[in-house]
Amino acid sequence: MKTLGSTLLEAKDLSVRRGGVLALELPEFNLRAGEILGLIGPNGAGKSTLLLCLAGLLPPAKGELVFAGQGLVSARNLAAYRRRVTLVFQEPLLLDTTVEENISVGLRLRGVENSERKRRVAENAQRFGLAHLLTRPARELSGGEAQRTTLARACALEPQILLLDEPFSSLDPPTREALLQDLGRVLRETRCTAVFATHDLMEALHLADTLAFLRDGRVIQSGPVGEVVNHPMDEFVATFVGMETLLGGQVRQCAQGTFTLAVGDQEIIGIGEVEPGQELTVGVRPENVTLALHQDGESSARNSFPGQVTRITSRGPFFKVELDCGFFLSAYVTAPSKEELDLREGRQVFASFKATAVHLIRK
Amino acid sequence: MDLIWEGIKEALRLLFTLDREVLSITALSLALSGLATLASLVMGVGLGLVLALNRFPGKRLVISLVNTGMGLPPVVVGLFVSILLWRNGPLGMLHLLYTPMAIVIAQTVIATPIIAGLSLAALQQLPPDLRLQILTLGATRRQMVWVLIKEARLPLLAAVMAGFGGVISEVGASIMVGGNIKGSTRVLTTATVMETSKGNFDIAIALSVILLVLAFAVNAALTHLQQRRRPR
Numbered sequence: 103m104k105t106l107g108s109t110l111l112e113a114k115d116l117s118v119r120r121g122g123v124l125a126l127e128l129p130e131f132n133l134r135a136g137e138i139l140g141l142i143g144p145n146g147a148g149k150s151t152l153l154l155c156l157a158g159l160l161p162p163a164k165g166e167l168v169f170a171g172q173g174l175v176s177a178r179n180l181a182a183y184r185r186r187v188t189l190v191f192q193e194p195l196l197l198d199t200t201v202e203e204n205i206s207v208g209l210r211l212r213g214v215e216n217s218e219r220k221r222r223v224a225e226n227a228q229r230f231g232l233a234h235l236l237t238r239p240a241r242e243l244s245g246g247e248a249q250r251t252t253l254a255r256a257c258a259l260e261p262q263i264l265l266l267d268e269p270f271s272s273l274d275p276p277t278r279e280a281l282l283q284d285l286g287r288v289l290r291e292t293r294c295t296a297v298f299a300t301h302d303l304m305e306a307l308h309l310a311d312t313l314a315f316l317r318d319g320r321v322i323q324s325g326p327v328g329e330v331v332n333h334p335m336d337e338f339v340a341t342f343v344g345m346e347t348l349l350g351g352q353v354r355q356c357a358q359g360t361f362t363l364a365v366g367d368q369e370i371i372g373i374g375e376v377e378p379g380q381e382l383t384v385g386v387r388p389e390n391v392t393l394a395l396h397q398d399g400e401s402s403a404r405n406s407f408p409g410q411v412t413r414i415t416s417r418g419p420f421f422k423v424e425l426d427c428g429f430f431l432s433a434y435v436t437a438p439s440k441e442e443l444d445l446r447e448g449r450q451v452f453a454s455f456k457a458t459a460v461h462l463i464r465k
Numbered sequence: 466m467d468l469i470w471e472g473i474k475e476a477l478r479l480l481f482t483l484d485r486e487v488l489s490i491t492a493l494s495l496a497l498s499g500l501a502t503l504a505s506l507v508m509g510v511g512l513g514l515v516l517a518l519n520r521f522p523g524k525r526l527v528i529s530l531v532n533t534g535m536g537l538p539p540v541v542v543g544l545f546v547s548i549l550l551w552r553n554g555p556l557g558m559l560h561l562l563y564t565p566m567a568i569v570i571a572q573t574v575i576a577t578p579i580i581a582g583l584s585l586a587a588l589q590q591l592p593p594d595l596r597l598q599i600l601t602l603g604a605t606r607r608q609m610v611w612v613l614i615k616e617a618r619l620p621l622l623a624a625v626m627a628g629f630g631g632v633i634s635e636v637g638a639s640i641m642v643g644g645n646i647k648g649s650t651r652v653l654t655t656a657t658v659m660e661t662s663k664g665n666f667d668i669a670i671a672l673s674v675i676l677l678v679l680a681f682a683v684n685a686a687l688t689h690l691q692q693r694r695r696p697r
Contacts, residue, residue, distance in 0.1 A: 154597070159597050188602060195594055198616055255602070
């Protein structure tokens with residue numbers, strides 16, 4: 103985990119309206135130098151609104167952004183700020199000219215001197231694998247090349263904060279993967295502070311240090327990636343971070359940091375400080391559930407239940423198996439395991455998961 | 466048949482011997498319509514930009530008016546400009562009626578809505594987020610507008626040529642506010658009307674050929690631009 107610098111951009115009691123409707127309410131926002139913040143949420147959650155606001159393109163209805171200790175209400179400060187940040191949109195939005203001219207457009211607008219401009223264009227074309235395409239007209243580029251050009255164009259500005267609004271969502275998976283790798287490398291190399299929006303958790307996990315979950319124009323949970331992913335605040339975040347099994351029940355007993363939760367007729371053992379009698383929800387990730395044909399006495403998993411396969415769906419490299427164990431449980435298995443266990447609907451199996459795989463969801 | 470044949474022969478002679486009068490009429494036509502197009506370019510693209518970049522109540526109405534204006538009949542413009550410039554009309558003290566300037570004014574009124582309407586369409590076909598993208602690359606508002614104009618340069622050029630094509634070929638307004646005065650306000654179209662009514666088909670044909678060549682040149686250039694622009 104890298105160490106983050108001091109606060110670079112902050113806001114208090116920020117609210118932003120779009121088309122007369124309150125689109126974003128942020129009691130607190132804090133971005134530290136070098137931090138890469140992933141904004142996650144469904145469409146319409148306010149991710150784009152937040153990015154436009156952070157880019158200085160959408161003035162807040164209430165509250166103020168403070169950049170490096172300077173308020174951004176005055177037009178002069180805002181204009182200066184807008185030259186220190188840049189936003190990459192989901193669509194490439196290239197100008198109808200060559201790749202080289204596109205990468206240098208922001209530098210020209212700033213009046214950056216010729217030799218320096220050439221140096222930065224060459225450097226960023228190299229970084230994003232565009233060196234051989236510099237003289238190509240932008241309209242002849244493929245989707246991936248076009249998005250690489252927009253990233254090179256943004257990075258050429260050497261922004262203090264790079265804002266990205268779902269930059270990969272219109273690309274095909276291999277292109278997206280390659281571009282994600284390149285962007286991650288450039289962000290590490292340049293130690294650039296960045297905020298990027300996505301609705302894909304894998305992208306966020308790849309790039310981000312911290313995550314913020316947005317829904318209906320509010321941040322519902324934020325924090326370091328590991329914390330958010332393992333301790334989702336509510337069921338919405340839990341499903342978004344891939345906890346497909348969510349179980350509600352009442353705490354039976356607790357001892358030495360473990361607890362027993364009554365879920366239907368079954369009891370699930372988990373780890374955490376809770377009170378007997380308390381109603382709570384726990385989540386289990388499908389990748390933490392293992393399936394077997396017989397109950398394994400040797401296993402260290404403290405939770406083991408017989409269950410019936412109710413549905414099997416392909417998830418590309420693996421299969422998602424849904425079980426009825428007296429409660430709903432979902433598990434991932436690889437294709438060879440599916441063969442070996444002869445998994446099909448109606449088949450009886452044993453599902454087990456460790457007590458540490460039971461995540462408490464605070465409501 | 467002879468009439469036409471003789472007319473064409475004479476017309477070619479006038480053209481290839483660079484007849485002084487034909488040349489001066491052509492030059493005046495180009496100058497007046499060019500000036501009117503230039504004035505319309507400034508006002509039309511300006512209006513197009515204002516309409517494309519701003520939101521205000523009544524914007525739709527203004528756009529409808531501009532679009533209607535694109536088909537403004539030249540005789541109607543001629544009538545209103547005549548009334549305005551009439552000796553005891555509101556702008557009578559300028560003594561502009563029956564001067565080349567009157568033609569420029571009338572043609573500007575005709576071409577401005579054409580260029581405004583097509584500019585608006587050209588700017589509106591740019592992606593809506595492009596403005597924000599240019600701003601976030603560090604542009605001031607003025608720089609942003611300039612980048613947008615450059616980005617829409619081909620359809621804007623087409624708008625200018627459509628405006629020019631509209632005014633070089635109109636006759637109604639020119640004859641009403643200019644009066645077809647020899648050596649002063651006689652342009653290709655008004656001269657053609659006059660020569661035809663006098664039965665001088667040779668000169669009328671020569672003038673028409675020039676007009677057709679000009680119209681063809683404008684259209685050829687337009688087509689070339691449109692075909693060059695491939696879809697992204």
